[in-house]
Amino acid sequence: MKFPTRIMTGDKVGAAWAGPYLTPYAEAIAEHYTIRTPWFSTLPITLGVPPKRLVLLTKPLQNDVLILGFQAQGNAAQLPFVYLQVEHTSTGIPWAAPNVLPGVPLSAISGLNSNAMPNLKLPEAFFMPAGTQLRLEWNTLGQPSIASYAALLLTLIGIQLTNPIDGSSPRTVRMPNGRDIPVGSRVPLFMTMGVGNRQSLATYFLSNSQQRIQYLPPIACDVEIHDLSTNMVSAAFGIGTGATGVSNLQVKTTVMGVERQWTPNFAPVTSLFGGPGGAAGAATQIFPAMPYTMPYVLPAGRRIKVAVNNSSITATFTQGLLTFRCVRLCEY
Amino acid sequence: MFWFSKYVYQILDRYKNHFESVDTIPIGFTGVASERPAPVFTNLVSEDLLFFAAAVDFSVSDALVRIRSKSPAYDWMADTAATPQDTPVNALAGVFSQALPILPLIQPFFLKRQGQLQMQFTNSASAPVTGGRWTWRTLRLVDPFDGFGWDYSVGYTA
Numbered sequence: 001m002k003f004p005t006r007i008m009t010g011d012k013v014g015a016a017w018a019g020p021y022l023t024p025y026a027e028a029i030a031e032h033y034t035i036r037t038p039w040f041s042t043l044p045i046t047l048g049v050p051p052k053r054l055v056l057l058t059k060p061l062q063n064d065v066l067i068l069g070f071q072a073q074g075n076a077a078q079l080p081f082v083y084l085q086v087e088h089t090s091t092g093i094p095w096a097a098p099n100v101l102p103g104v105p106l107s108a109i110s111g112l113n114s115n116a117m118p119n120l121k122l123p124e125a126f127f128m129p130a131g132t133q134l135r136l137e138w139n140t141l142g143q144p145s146i147a148s149y150a151a152l153l154l155t156l157i158g159i160q161l162t163n164p165i166d167g168s169s170p171r172t173v174r175m176p177n178g179r180d181i182p183v184g185s186r187v188p189l190f191m192t193m194g195v196g197n198r199q200s201l202a203t204y205f206l207s208n209s210q211q212r213i214q215y216l217p218p219i220a221c222d223v224e225i226h227d228l229s230t231n232m233v234s235a236a237f238g239i240g241t242g243a244t245g246v247s248n249l250q251v252k253t254t255v256m257g258v259e260r261q262w263t264p265n266f267a268p269v270t271s272l273f274g275g276p277g278g279a280a281g282a283a284t285q286i287f288p289a290m291p292y293t294m295p296y297v298l299p300a301g302r303r304i305k306v307a308v309n310n311s312s313i314t315a316t317f318t319q320g321l322l323t324f325r326c327v328r329l330c331e332y
Numbered sequence: 333m334f335w336f337s338k339y340v341y342q343i344l345d346r347y348k349n350h351f352e353s354v355d356t357i358p359i360g361f362t363g364v365a366s367e368r369p370a371p372v373f374t375n376l377v378s379e380d381l382l383f384f385a386a387a388v389d390f391s392v393s394d395a396l397v398r399i400r401s402k403s404p405a406y407d408w409m410a411d412t413a414a415t416p417q418d419t420p421v422n423a424l425a426g427v428f429s430q431a432l433p434i435l436p437l438i439q440p441f442f443l444k445r446q447g448q449l450q451m452q453f454t455n456s457a458s459a460p461v462t463g464g465r466w467t468w469r470t471l472r473l474v475d476p477f478d479g480f481g482w483d484y485s486v487g488y489t490a
Contacts, residue, residue, distance in 0.1 A: 019384070019436030021335040034487025036339055038439045040409045042419040059412045068438050071423040073393055113393045113422050116431035155423040159439040160406075163487060286431060 015227050015274075015289040015325070017069065017111070017119040025186050026066055026125035028173035032164055039065050039160040043136070047082065047149040050140035053102075057089070058134045058156070064169055065128045067158040069121040070110035074152030076276060080107040080231035081144060081319070082152070085137040088128065091184065093328070097191040097217050100198065101321070102139035104190035107276050107288060108229035108323035110154065115276055116286050119157060122188045123226040124327040128158075129169055143203045144236075144319050182331050189223060189328040191216045195232070195249070195308050195320035206249075206310050206317040215256070216304045221330035223298045227289035232320045233275025246270065248312035249320070254305040255298060266309050273322060289325050298326075333436050334384055340440050342489070343382060343482040348475035353381065359453050359464035361395075367455045372466075373402075373448040380473040380481050383441040383449070386425035387434045387467045395421045395461060396454040403447030404484050418454055425466065434469060442482060 022030065030036055043056060072079055083103035086095040096104040106112075111120035128134065134156075140149055164170070172180045193214050196206030206212060230246075231237075238245040250266035251273070277285030298304065304324070310317060336344070344350055355377075360369045388395075396418035399408045409419055426435035443449065449468075455461055473481060 017432070017435065017438075019333055019335050020337045020340065020439055022337065027337065030337075030339065031488070031490040034489070035484055036439050036488070037406045038408050038437050038441055040419045040423060041411065042409070042417045042423070044417050062410065071420065073420045073423075113420055118422050118427075118430075118432070118435070153417065153420055155419050157423060157438055160410075165490065284431075 014291045015121050015123070016287060017117055017121060023124055024176050025173060026068065028175065029066060029125070029127055029170060029183060030159060030161060032170040032173070033064070033161040034163040034165060037160045037162070039158045041156045043154045045138060045152045045154060047138060047140050047152070049148050050146060051142055052138070052140045052149070054138040056136045056138070058136070060131045060133055061128065062130060064130050064161040065158050066161060067122065067126040067128055067156050069119050069157045071113055071119045071155045071157065072106050072110040072152055073113040073155070075150040076112050076114045077236060078146055078149050079112055079152065080105050080234060080236070080276065080321070081140065081146065082106040082149065083139040083141070084109060087135045089133045089135050090129070093187055095188050095190055097189060097219065099192060099217065101192050101194065103137065104192050104323055105231050105321050107231055108192065108325065109190060111288065112276055115288060116284050117288055120288055123325045124186045124188050126188060127183050143200070185329065185331045187328045187330070189219070189326040191324040191326060193306065193322050195317055195322060204319055206308060206320065208310055208312050208314055208316055211307065211309045213305060213307045216306065216324060218301045218303045219328065220300055221328050222300050224295045224327040224329060225292060225298055225324055226295050226327065227291040227325045228273045229289040229323045229325060230269060230273040230275045230321060232317065233270055233273060233277050233285060237317065237320070248310060248315055249317060250309040250311060252307040256303045256305050258302065266307070333434070339488050340382065343442055344473070346476055346478070346482045347473040348477060351472040351474055353377070353470045353472040354467060355470060356465050356467040357451070359466055361453070361455045361461045361464045363460050363462035364455060365460045366457045367460070369453060371450050371452045373450055374468060376446055376448060377472065378445055380445050381443045382471045382473060383437060383443065383468055384471065385434045385436040385469040387428060388421055388425045389428045389465045390461045391427050391429050392456040392459045392461055393420065393422060394456045394458060397421050397424065398452045400450045401441070401443060401447065402450065403444045418452070442484070444483065
């Protein structure tokens with residue numbers, strides 16, 4: 001297999017909310033329409049006492065929409081432990097890779113309203129044709145111990161597309177490299193892993209002075225990795241270098257089977273992963289998802305090895321989660 | 333922050349001049365929890381406008397807003413639910429005390445001259461605001477080359 005060294009799509013916009021800065025794929029879809037207007041859809045979610053599982057369907061839309069990002073309003077200390085799985089009902093493709101965890105932590109897929117970056121862009125825009133729906137599956141677990149989850153609002157933010165140039169939605173779009181790809185062949189993908197030993201249904205535990213090697217699941221398609229997010233860059237863990245600070249945690253990532261992709265040593269988790277950061281009610285990080293220098297194409301079937309090291313001699317990390325935010329490159 | 337897409341350039345290219353314009357609108361909250369004051373409107377302007385970003389001068393997180401435009405009429409938050417859920421203010425607008433006090437729209441919005449945006453607010457249920465101001469950052473589009481400028485009937489051409 002040829003080792004991919006360039007992103008031929010030129011796709012790199014990052015997670016930060018920089019206004020109408022679209023990926024080439026999103027721009028190519030939008031150019032198929034004569035009129036674009038802002039679009040917001042807000043959904044109330046009541047989760048209450050954990051554990052809880054709740055499925056909601058979005059309302060069918062009158063016009064095609066490009067969904068570009070999410071915002072969640074709720075208790076900032078709880079939202080990183082709310083898990084969301086998203087599926088388009090027409091394709092059934094899940095956005096969160098199947099995992100022990102029932103979805104992607106909300107703080108890795110959505111901006112938090114109290115955050116320095118209140119809206120978070122998806123790694124790729126999602127094209128939602130008129131009349132179709134998203135299935136949102138919500139889960140809370142027993143860990144960490146939260147008596148009751150506060151009600152939250154999830155806002156989907158995007159562009160409403162009206163008056164298609166040739167009267168119908170585009171089937172293919174042309175990328176910057178000149179290749180025509182089907183609309184729907186680039187879908188957001190989130191791969192989440194717990195940090196450390198799994199001790200019960202969803203309790204991950206990394207003891208003091210312990211190292212551990214873990215793997216992301218292999219995916220049947222090529223995957224572009226765009227940015228990384230963790231709930232550990234947050235007030236719950238502490239960002240500093242104190243006894244319990246997340247700076248005691250180091251990580252090293254390696255793509256298995258690709259000899260030239262390796263990292264010589266451990267790096268502080270804060271140099272690779274973004275997160276909500278700060279105190280519970282006043283999160284501070286401009287990049288809740290820290291971008292790769294450029295998107296990295298993980299070939300189909302390959303896995304990423306993640307080695308984690310807790311350098312603290314006293315502190316343990318419980319229920320730490322790492323999320324790789326990606327784009328699944330598949331044609332169905 | 334203010335990134336121009338080809339769609340925006342096509343609109344701008346129809347005018348000789350583009351002037352910075354700021355429109356601040358008092359919301360009229362009276363400090364009552366969950367109150368829904370009468371809708372407020374952007375100020376009438378004699379030129380076409382492009383709306384780029386918004387800001388609010390309060391920091392409560394659970395105030396809500398619903399926005400529609402007149403001339404032409406677009407509902408930004410179309411919702412077929414029996415009880416439509418309005419959108420948190422800071423999904424659209426930057427909060428004055430935050431790192432991003434102005435939040436850009438994901439899609440700049442074109443408003444024809446003498447048009448208005450209607451904004452229906454709902455006050456916070458937990459920490460109600462008294463007063464409150466919403467600010468739009470816009471570009472005023474002046475001196476159209478053809479005398480008419482851009483319009484939704486013109487649209488975007490790839």
